[in-house]
Amino acid sequence: MKGIVFNLLEQTVSDKYGEDTWDALLEGAGLEGSYTAVGSYPDEELIALVDTGCAALGVEQDDLIRWFGRAALPLLAAKYPGFFSPYDSTRAFLMTLNEIIHPEVRKLFPGAYAPSFEFDTTNENDLGLAYHSHRNLCSFAEGLIEGSADHFGEAVDITQATCSKRGDQLCDLHIHFTKL
Numbered sequence: 001m002k003g004i005v006f007n008l009l010e011q012t013v014s015d016k017y018g019e020d021t022w023d024a025l026l027e028g029a030g031l032e033g034s035y036t037a038v039g040s041y042p043d044e045e046l047i048a049l050v051d052t053g054c055a056a057l058g059v060e061q062d063d064l065i066r067w068f069g070r071a072a073l074p075l076l077a078a079k080y081p082g083f084f085s086p087y088d089s090t091r092a093f094l095m096t097l098n099e100i101i102h103p104e105v106r107k108l109f110p111g112a113y114a115p116s117f118e119f120d121t122t123n124e125n126d127l128g129l130a131y132h133s134h135r136n137l138c139s140f141a142e143g144l145i146e147g148s149a150d151h152f153g154e155a156v157d158i159t160q161a162t163c164s165k166r167g168d169q170l171c172d173l174h175i176h177f178t179k180l
Contacts, residue, residue: 001043001135002109006035009049012071028052038109043135062139069143070150077151090148090156091127091177095119115141125178131171136164138171145175153180 010033013022026033029048035041054064077084083101087093094117102114115135120128129145131138142158149156157176162168 001041001046002037002112003035003039003041004037004109005046006033006041006049007037008072008075009046009068010035011075012068013053016071024056025049025052028056040111065137065139066143066146069140069145070147071143073144073147073151084151088152089177090145090152090154091175093148093152094127094129094145094175095121125176127175127177129173129175131173133164136171138163138165138173141171142173145173149177154178155180 010022013025022033026049029045029052031045031048050061050064050068053059054061057064083096083104084093087096097117102116105114106112113135115131115133115137117132118130120130122128129141131141138160142160145156145158155178157178159174160171161174162170162172164171
């Protein structure tokens, strides 16, 4: 996993709970925490940090990862406004993931792995999103979607018919959009 994810986690945790909490997470997970944005680190380090946070807060892993995704999105929007400025809705933005956003991520962070998506655009107020990733971080994707909705002044209702963590082949998300 690229270091930018760890940098985002550090910033979201530090912003909400303080830098001492980040240090405590690192210590509890048995990690040093010297992450560079372009560096690559084992996925297990992220999970160790999340698990340590879950134990400290008494929350489920998916809930913490979803919170992280939602909290990280404004940081990404501030750092990479060009990814967001051409769009006026969450749906339009999400539709760029495979062809624009993730190829740009791979340019910025060589060696980065990004999930792939299949879209069902049958209904203009909804979006079907099939999430394909060996990391099984669909809850992070959900958080990023919620953060995107916040960014575009919308509300989203996300349901998940199938999930790879439950043994399904892929995560199938249904997203309903509402303007606020």
